[in-house]
Amino acid sequence: MREALKINLAGIEMRNPLMLSSGVMGSFATSLNRLSEHAGAVVTKSVGLEPVEGYRNPAVINYSHGLINAVGLSSPGARAFAEELEDYVFYAPLVVSLFASTPEEFAELVSYFPFADGFELNLSCPHAKNVGLAVGSDPDLVYEIVRAVKKRTTKPVFAKLSPNVRDIVEIGKAAEEGKADGVVAINTLKGMKIDIFAKRPILSNVSGGVSGEGIKPIAVKCVWDLYEELSIPVIGSGGVTSWKDVIEFMLAGATAVQIGSALYYSNRIFYSLEESLIAYTRMTGERLEDIVGMAHRS
Template sequence: MLEVELSNLRLRNPIMLASGILGSHAGSLNRIAEHAGAVVTKSVGLEGREGYKNPCVISWECGILNAVGLASPPAKEFARELKMFNGACPLIVSFFGSNPEEFAELVKIFDFANAFELNLSCPHAKGLGLEIGRDFDLVYEIIRAVKRNTDKPVFAKVSANLDYVELAKVCESAKADGIVAINTVRGMAIDIVSKRPILSNVSGGVSGKAIKPIALKCVWDIYEEVSIPVIGCGGISNWKDVVEFALAGARAVQIGSAFYYSYDVIKNILEGLESYLRINGVSFDELVGLAHKR
């Protein structure tokens, strides 16, 4: 009823941990893996990054605003940490880099992973993420370089701040195995007392409920234009959100900011989702893209 397949990756359910959320340590991943269909690690590059100074994460009434700056340990150090993952569900390692060679090298370091996610969309890291995603020719070369070095699924994470449909088509032509839509959306906050931006980086990425309609629209549009699986991400916090994303075309979804409120969010979503599927007499797979058949 809940099983889904992404390329040759079989998940017991369609709920995944999103990158950047509780994905820095094996202990956190092990706990989430008890219920998740798959877990995605925090994005990592060849060299370690300190990221931006505090304040780099703030909560507001509609979600979270962050400019962590892709803070992460060096790839080889992170790989040693991930060797302690319990394997209760598939492990997807998220990468960032500035050129095809860096991405290809990262695949070799994390050859024990079940799949890879390419961060082409982080909105607050200079020379990485979104800035890489803007260059469609470079995106094509990065995906080809990764695919030449692995036969495991490769998912490209795209941004709503770009022409995401055309980018998804480029990713499909480069033989990516799926599209993750979306990353955080650019935003900022200003403190009215100090009269200055709150984040040390001035701007950052908005996540949480505020971006759900944006992410849903992106999934809908991409589903209409490509044949590879779409993974929805952005503002999903309950089982009703999951059903919406499935109807829009998402074959799986990722949960991020909702963990800020509860560690049991995936367990709670699965209970509601399973009840909905049973009442309607359908499997999750049968929901995917159903809203397009009107």
């Protein structure tokens, strides 16, 4: 029944719809190799042209329904990261996540990764200066960024969108008009936590991005809205911890689903999700590709 899990995402053939979300496993090929054994595709940590140190600790904290992080888009820089990824073994397709502040910088980054199967544009990180959400909240700039990248590559390009905007569908349409091959919904929400005894914010950056199961209903609604309005694939991301979450995202319109915070609790999450999805398709007799957006038609 593994055949029933296969999907085609904008030309990328995947053994299942499960993708490693960007930013979770650091910038080392060994970690990506391990997870790629059961993932449908792997998205790298976001990389920029030059090295970025990121924020000092504490940069990640746990709360009752997920995580809050302010890592700060730490990155070894494009050249060093490309050399590191030479050790990636391609058990699953590799999507390289990029961040920059201008269309020209995004386009330049593409040239460092000719071996990538696709690119994800980080237009949504809520806790980095002059990149991420700072550029991803302007539909005109999103259009220009996507268009510039598409001029430099024939590989699929996915725009990762933020829920911290006035209208996520407007941003999604701008990406589609720029010829994006798909959108990712969503990145983290803005949030913070205060130590009630120290009487000060816990994160060194004061605020960060909220992820985990607490944001799943928001992510599902964003996927639903984007599927209604766009003609390109939507990739769901936000709060997936079980196979039921994967199915819910796909019914809402997600062609594929990214997993991130759940890895903090289980490094076997891709294996367990894959096995559970096999059992689901055996029970229903359906291919997962056939249920994408089914809730809209019921």
